[in-house]
Amino acid sequence: MSKITLKSIASHFKVSVSTVSKAINDSHEISKELRESIKEYAKANHYKPNRVALNLLNRNTKTIGVVIPNMLNYFFVQVLYGIEQVMDQRGYSIITCSTNESIEKEIKILDFLCSGSVDGVIISTVAAETELSSHVQHFKELQDKQIPMVMFDRVTDLIDCDKVIVDDLEAAYRATIHFIETGCRKIAVVNPITNSSIGRLRVEGYKKALQEKGLPFDADLIVPIDPKEDLELTLSISLDLEKIDGILVFDEITTVKVMNMVRSKGYQIPKDIAIIGFTNGELSKYVSPPATMVSQHGKFIGENAANILIDRIEGKNTHDFETKIIKTNLVVRKSTQAMPV
Amino acid sequence: MSKITLKSIASHFKVSVSTVSKAINDSHEISKELRESIKEYAKANHYKPNRVALNLLNRNTKTIGVVIPNMLNYFFVQVLYGIEQVMDQRGYSIITCSTNESIEKEIKILDFLCSGSVDGVIISTVAAETELSSHVQHFKELQDKQIPMVMFDRVTDLIDCDKVIVDDLEAAYRATIHFIETGCRKIAVVNPITNSSIGRLRVEGYKKALQEKGLPFDADLIVPIDPKEDLELTLSISLDLEKIDGILVFDEITTVKVMNMVRSKGYQIPKDIAIIGFTNGELSKYVSPPATMVSQHGKFIGENAANILIDRIEGKNTHDFETKIIKTNLVVRKSTQAMPV
DNA sequence: CTGTTAGCGCATTCAC
DNA sequence: GTGAATGCGCTAACAG
Numbered sequence: 151m152s153k154i155t156l157k158s159i160a161s162h163f164k165v166s167v168s169t170v171s172k173a174i175n176d177s178h179e180i181s182k183e184l185r186e187s188i189k190e191y192a193k194a195n196h197y198k199p200n201r202v203a204l205n206l207l208n209r210n211t212k213t214i215g216v217v218i219p220n221m222l223n224y225f226f227v228q229v230l231y232g233i234e235q236v237m238d239q240r241g242y243s244i245i246t247c248s249t250n251e252s253i254e255k256e257i258k259i260l261d262f263l264c265s266g267s268v269d270g271v272i273i274s275t276v277a278a279e280t281e282l283s284s285h286v287q288h289f290k291e292l293q294d295k296q297i298p299m300v301m302f303d304r305v306t307d308l309i310d311c312d313k314v315i316v317d318d319l320e321a322a323y324r325a326t327i328h329f330i331e332t333g334c335r336k337i338a339v340v341n342p343i344t345n346s347s348i349g350r351l352r353v354e355g356y357k358k359a360l361q362e363k364g365l366p367f368d369a370d371l372i373v374p375i376d377p378k379e380d381l382e383l384t385l386s387i388s389l390d391l392e393k394i395d396g397i398l399v400f401d402e403i404t405t406v407k408v409m410n411m412v413r414s415k416g417y418q419i420p421k422d423i424a425i426i427g428f429t430n431g432e433l434s435k436y437v438s439p440p441a442t443m444v445s446q447h448g449k450f451i452g453e454n455a456a457n458i459l460i461d462r463i464e465g466k467n468t469h470d471f472e473t474k475i476i477k478t479n480l481v482v483r484k485s486t487q488a489m490p491v
Numbered sequence: 492m493s494k495i496t497l498k499s500i501a502s503h504f505k506v507s508v509s510t511v512s513k514a515i516n517d518s519h520e521i522s523k524e525l526r527e528s529i530k531e532y533a534k535a536n537h538y539k540p541n542r543v544a545l546n547l548l549n550r551n552t553k554t555i556g557v558v559i560p561n562m563l564n565y566f567f568v569q570v571l572y573g574i575e576q577v578m579d580q581r582g583y584s585i586i587t588c589s590t591n592e593s594i595e596k597e598i599k600i601l602d603f604l605c606s607g608s609v610d611g612v613i614i615s616t617v618a619a620e621t622e623l624s625s626h627v628q629h630f631k632e633l634q635d636k637q638i639p640m641v642m643f644d645r646v647t648d649l650i651d652c653d654k655v656i657v658d659d660l661e662a663a664y665r666a667t668i669h670f671i672e673t674g675c676r677k678i679a680v681v682n683p684i685t686n687s688s689i690g691r692l693r694v695e696g697y698k699k700a701l702q703e704k705g706l707p708f709d710a711d712l713i714v715p716i717d718p719k720e721d722l723e724l725t726l727s728i729s730l731d732l733e734k735i736d737g738i739l740v741f742d743e744i745t746t747v748k749v750m751n752m753v754r755s756k757g758y759q760i761p762k763d764i765a766i767i768g769f770t771n772g773e774l775s776k777y778v779s780p781p782a783t784m785v786s787q788h789g790k791f792i793g794e795n796a797a798n799i800l801i802d803r804i805e806g807k808n809t810h811d812f813e814t815k816i817i818k819t820n821l822v823v824r825k826s827t828q829a830m831p832v
Numbered sequence: 833c834t835g836t837t838a839g840c841g842c843a844t845t846c847a848c
Numbered sequence: 849g850t851g852a853a854t855g856c857g858c859t860a861a862c863a864g
Contacts, residue, residue: 153636155857155858156857156858156859157857157858165834165835166834166835166836167835167857167858167859168834168835168836168837168858168859168860169833169834169835171857171858171859171860172834172859172860175859178833179833179834180833180834181833181834184833184834196605196632196635196636198602198605198606198607199606199857199858199859200547200606200607200856200857200858201606201607201608202543202546202547202552202607202608202856202857202858203547203607203840203856203857203858203859204857204858204859205543205546205840206541206543206544206547206839206840206841206842206856206857206858207839207840207857207858207859207860208840208859209840211543213586213608221568221571221572221575222568222569222572224773227562227563227568228563230562230587231562231563231589234562234587234589238596243586243588243603243608244586244587244588245554245584245585245586245587246571246575246585246586246587247584247585248572248575255579261539262584264537264539265539265540265541265542266539266541266542266543266544266841267542267543267554267584291537294537295494295537403773406777410777432744432773432774433773433774433777436747436751436774436777436778437777437778437779438778438779496841496842497841497842497843498841498842506850506851507850507851507852508841508842508843508851509842509843509844509850509851509852509853510849510850510851512841512842512843512844513843513844513849513850516843520849520850521849521850522849522850525849525850540841540842540843541840541841541842543840543841544840544841544842544843544856545841545842545843546856547840547841547842547855547856547857547858548841548842548843548844548855548856549843549856550856607857833864834863834864835862835863835864836861836862836863836864837860837861837862837863838859838860838861838862839858839859839860840857840858840859841856842855842856843854843855843856844853844854844855845852845853845854845855846851846852846853846854847850847851847852847853848849848850848851848852
């Protein structure tokens, strides 16, 4: 007996399907006797209502889609973890989709997500703003279909929806101030996320700090990195380590790589060159010296996005779209000098 | 017009639903003229067939469930990544479930997965064998419902299904041989996965190597670790670093922690104590010294599990259940001494 | 108390 | 060429 359904139970008891349905749902309409024996039979045969049928009936799936650019990036996994915690607790499942930093795949995924398999979407888009304008349509379709969406981290003004972001400008500003207050004067920036608005905001924060402290801004110290190219090579060409005393790096893995390179060229951290990176994951704790990092609280971002989304799905939130800003904080370790007393 | 369905299109054209269905599916039964204009209208309004309805009709969901014990563990994320690559390519989506090392949650998830929302399951169980016997029933239910399952990494003989594992005995054996050949004589084992059969297999491999090389086995050198307790404390109590010259650690994060502890107590790696860990992730490359690790090829495990599962789902594989063994290899770095020439 | 009917959205017979 | 009928598995409104 492969498929156990209401129908098969009904024919076994020679009653109608709806009787069985009611019995199993403990309706008082059904005689206690029949109800009990049906329930017993159902339990013995491991009857479970077919979720797909219920989804069709209820017009919801209790499932949400999560779209991230890269599953191997610890920050996104942390966010996913936060989302998972909340979703589990609130009774939702998660379809995880990874775009692998490809716009084509993002479009394909968005398309799939429009087709009724999820009640809502949480997404960190991969597209730069310039590219986005051409496929913003795919986001609009979600909205057309009344599928709530929450964007996080890599968001865009082109889409109107709930958002959860980090105050990247402020974070970079504070990191830069920390550099300056611990004695750095020539601070370079290594930016491996050039195609996102986040990078731009961080550079602005960096500039703001320089300006406030009366230090000159030198565009040559901003080094864009293409993740597909050799980091070490790019850096040796673009950056004269001799002329700097601090490096602000925009993601964790690059931070670690930069640290290794700096040391392999004979500079000491933080004595010769101090380092601050973004994303406080596992790596930065265990490299040597342990790295001073901007913590973005990925899990917290995920939890917030999840709660906002479900509130929206369940109609518990009918007011305007909000943009929630999660505060970062600087986790000071040994890759920067101690604060002067 | 919130919901665009076949029905709404039909009423717009004042034709029947089945006509629209056929037109959209490009059936030659429909006149070219009508067909074209229906298709045009559908496209303009972003009509997409409702997947839930199709799932019900086709009795499949083109979705699989992946159950892992811990989303923040790089090994499992790597496996998930491998699964995702294959699934994407073969047209399946993934529902990701994390048990957070809790049996209760594993049971709950298995229960959910039985209810028709997925076509198959890939799982690394959290339960130890002793506990498993009491809830093996939940696995059987999947099989009752004809839902194919592939187990990986933490598998069990109690369940008969396709499996993808690493040869843990062999891996630990080779790591131990490497210790011995590079001069170690007193090798300790730190085991943070005591509740899994994998730990036992690895200890066996370790013993086999000792025996083969004529070294004595000392049970006191096997240190079980409870992840919930303080690692450093447990180790200081259970392990006299003075009396050992090598430590084999069964997961990556613990490897790094052990290394930090060893160094903080004034021992040099690998001169005083050599270290080999399991799972070749991001961490081990960047700690100092870079750690010699047993690479389990997580992505490859995931790809294999995914292909086996889909073949099973699609009936392309009707022969007996197989257990695929993925070869590990030792990635030698600086936490072990160089081989003598 | 129990059964009949209808419908969620779709594709697939089979009539006309 | 087009449409009515059927059913996927289930619940709910309505009869009996």
